[in-house]
Amino acid sequence: MVVFLANRANLQSKRLHDRIRNRLGGEFETVRRRRADPREAGSYRVVGDVNPRQFLDADEYPVTTARIEIGFQLRTSDPYEYYWINWIEPERSLLVGWHQDDTHDELGPVHLQVNESSAAVAHHAAQFVDAHPLAVVERRLDSLSDAVFAVEWEQGRPIGLDTSSSVLG
DSSP states (O other): OOOOOOOGGGOOHHHHHHHHHHHHTTTSSEEEEEEOOTTSSSSEEEEEEEOHHHHTTOTTOSOSOEEEEEEEEOSOSSSSOEEEEEEEEGGGTEEEEEEESSSOGGGOSEEEEEEETTEEEEEEEOOOOOSOHHHHHHHHHHHHHHHHHTEEEETTEEEEEOTTOGGGO
């Protein structure tokens, strides 16, 4: 377990995203920091390409390419950072991700979302983690396999999440 004792008030966006890139470097095939697109909140995203069969330890997993995208927005109107930690499978047009932002207020500050292509198919409240962003990344990476396997499928399309999954609690 990694413990981060940094002062969150002194975080700088580029430096934080560089530290996330360094953290992912040992586990993902290629990792890069990029500027966020105009439609995305925050300044940066860290993108890591991965073989899901290896990462998920599932030899029969139906696809062989995926990526993770992580972004933080540090200065928000709320007393905590916003973030987006997404698992993306382009081949199946799947996105599974935790979003701590100002959308879906009825679900609380953080939710787990499933998208097919650009359309959301499910939103569920998820546990709020009040910690340094690097600690949040560690916790979410530890739960990522559970989140991916919690996706429910029907006729080859994602339709939601298994609500008994521990990633929702």
